[in-house]
Amino acid sequence: MxxxxxxxxxxxxxxxxxxxxxxxxxxxxxxxxxxxxxxxxxxxxxSEAFVFAAGPAAGATMRARYAELERRRGEAGAQG
Structure with missing residues (x-):
């Protein structure tokens, strides 16, 4: 690394x-x-092929953060 x-x-x-x-x-x-x-x-x-996602030990705050990022990516993909 x-x-x-x-x-x-x-x-x-x-x-x-x-x-x-x-x-x-x-x-x-x-x-x-x-x-x-x-x-x-x-x-x-x-950067278009790989993104971070909440892992198995992620807490509720982390899961909510990544769910919101996924939602935004979905919206951006639908527009473009």
């Missing part, structure tokens, strides 16, 4: 301002790490 966080931070900096980069040990080429879903292989950067 630290590698993914560093890569995310580097995306938001001009190349000359990066203090470190991840490179292939054999070629020296800069690597572009990604985080993917283990089951589907889909890139988690796709």
């Amino acid at each position: 630290i590698v993914a966080l560093a890569a995310w931070g580097n995306q938001h900096l001009p190349p000359e301002e990066r203090t470190m980069i991840l490179v292939d040990a054999q070629t020296g080429e800069e690597a572009e790490p990604v985080v993917v879903d283990r089951h589907t292989g889909r890139n988690l950067d796709d």
Whole structure:
């Protein structure tokens, strides 16, 4: 996860301002790490494909919050 966080931070900096980069040990080429879903292989950067939801131990407040977010997503999807 630290590698993914560093890569995310580097995306938001001009190349000359990066203090470190991840490179292939054999070629020296800069690597572009990604985080993917283990089951589907889909890139988690796709903000339309993945959302957070209340987990099994979520309390009533958390469940209500995520239910409202789901309702809003449904409304936005119906409009677009």
